[in-house]
Amino acid sequence: MTVNPKVNPKKLRPYDTPPKRRRSLIPGAPDSAATGFMAAAGLWFALAAGLGVLAIALRIGEFKINFPLGLFELAFQLDERRVSAAFVNATVYGWLTNAGFAAIAFMAPRLTGRRLVGEPGMNIGLAIWNLSLLGGLAALYVFDLGPNQPLTAMPWLMTGGLAFAALIVTGSILATIGPALRTAYVSLWFAGIALLGLVGILGLIATVGLVDWFFHFDELPLALFSAFVERAIPTLWLLGMAYATLHYVVPRAAGQPLASGGLAILTLLAWLAFAPLAPLATLTDPSIPFFIVTLGSVATMLLLLPAALTAANLTGTMRGRWSVLLGPGPAAAAFVAIAFLLASSLLAGIRSLTDVAAFVGGTEWDNGFFIWTMYGAFTLAALALAQHAFARTLKRAWSPTLLSAAAMWLVFIGATVAGVALMGGGIAEGAFRAQGAAPADIDAGILGYRAVGFAAFGLVAVGALAHLADMFLLYTSARPVEYAVAGAPAVAASH
Amino acid sequence: MSVKTPIETRTMRLPAWAVGLTVFALLVGGVYFATNLAGDSPPFAIPGASGPAPGPSGGADPAVGEALIAQAAPPCTSCHGPDLAGQADFPSLHGVAEGPKSENLQDLAAANPDTWIHLWIDGTTPDTADLDRGGMPMFGEQFTPEQIDSIVAYLETLP
DSSP states (O other), X not given: OOOOTTOOGGGOOGGGSOOOOOOOSSOOSTTHHHHHHHHHHHHHHXXXXXXXXXXXXXXXXXXXXXXXXXXXXXXXXXXXXXXXHHHHHXXXXXXXXXXXXXXXXXXXXXXXXXXXXXXHHHHHHHHHHHHHHHHXXXXXXXXXXXXXXXXXXXOHHHHHHHHHHHHHXXXXXXXXXXXXXXXXXXXXXXXXXXXXXXXXXXHHHHHHHHHHHHHOOOHHHHHHHHHHHHHHIIIIIIHHHHHHHHHHHHHHHHTSXXXXXXXXXXXXXXXHHHTTTGGGGGOOSTTSOHHHHHHHHHHXXXXXXXXXXXXXXXXXXXXXXXXXXXXXXXXXXXXXXXXXXXXXXXXXXXXXXXXXXXXXXXXXXXXXXXXXXXXXXXXXXXXXXXXXXXXXXXXXXXXXXXXXXXXXXHHHHHHHHHHHHHHHXXXXXXXXXXXXXXXXXXXXXXXXXXXXXXXXXXXXXXXXXXXXXXXXXXXHHSOBOOOOOOOOGGGGGGO | OOSOOOOOBSOOOOOHHHHHHHHHHHHHHHHHHHHTSSOOOOOOOOTTSSSSOXXXXXXXXXXXXXXXXXXXXXXXXXXXXXXXXOBTTBOOOTXXXXXXXXXXXXXXXXXXXXXXXXXXXXXXXXXXXXSOOTTOOOGGGTSOHHHHHHHHHHHTTOO
């Protein structure tokens, strides 16, 4: 440091010193939105898994806690239905949707070569989304859930907040990818369409909730709408984001080009054709023409096609690089996700058959299937992207650690066993129900299945904590590095 | 971050097996759809309700209902008397087909003239959530809707 001998530092006054650099209240640095969404997703992952463990525990030994709040005749109620609703919302809107937003905020600049448009807006969206969700979850414990399924059970004001936040994110993403869309990589098509689907569905939920607030719909149409949405969000939004993520992560993890662009486009078209129709299968009521339900069942079965095409394409992409799958890295997580995706698509197809639906509908089967889809397929796809992306957004050197291995294996084993146990319990429950057994006898008969599901899902919760700790240690302890962003083909697959 | 970094694809060609698989899947789906255009859907199970909407007890078996009354925990006779004719504060169950005797149930019966007995015995549906049950258990937690229909059918036989 050189000192000007003509200046006496003791005589410097405040206005002689250079002004301090002001930091913006709303972060707008590149990758700040992706980092924020990924961090929020990690927190929700741990919370959601904890709620899942509690929900299964409440089905084993039911109890209700009722705290009168004294205001407006509200009461805080901790019962199985409310905890399950919170679990589903924390999983879908908290963990997986934050992870989905993070994925697209990470992928869009890298696939288009443009900076994310409106990064500060994305961060505002991040805040609105998560605050609305927190408010919505609190409301689940206070207000009557009515005839709603979990994903439509939050008050319309909170769902409106979610829709507004999703609109901000969608606007930012579409403005970024729009100019490059014609030649865009297939992941951007998947993600862009999935985002539009999410915004549309959330807007619809908020609008229906608002109208119902004033005019009170009958229970049946509201329940049917709710059931449709409960299936539409996974098939349109989460499934689309899983395909986007997997088509992005696997070529990069393998360091090889995608095996077939034509196959990827066929996958996109197949998903786009069947995903909007599949939720029709939930509308099983005499008031709905039967062919509409059948159309939904066929679309649900045909969703196996894009899953199979993805598996083939990404397996071809890994050709000659199978050793990458042996470690606990993004590639291994992605391939476990693909296996779950295939299996859960097959199970969804079987479940949509009329006789099977009558046998296991409304039983523990649905809870086991939820765990397989959300914590098997979608979670492992999100973990694959998180392992690939978080180090890059934080500019840290990533290498497999005990915690990253623990996160992947615990989630994999826990989701597999819990899903199988609860689906097995659902089959037993269906059999008891067919014999006309009393509810108390059914509960006693499937207690063992639930106990196994409870223990196994506990592993998922531990895996979520391991993922959170892994992210924290990566941020605090890993060596800072710069990742190359040059566009030469030789490095194209390394981002 | 201003340089485009595309993912390369090995080829844009579509493998013939993928086209074949897609056509096969569409054919199978089409056949399934064409052969399942008509059928009967069960009533939609509305969340929060205890099961399918209870109907009048026309198809239920009074003999089964009589047996279930003895199996209930606690048995109906323990409060309503050995012959269900009422005892202490507990009303008689004779003549329930003509309407409820308790003031507490008049609104429920007015709103659900065909199903009020079923709803009251069940006790787990939102229709009865605000009613003072006065010690009456929620038998919907013990019995299926069909079993409650049989209990109602038996009660309606009492003069």
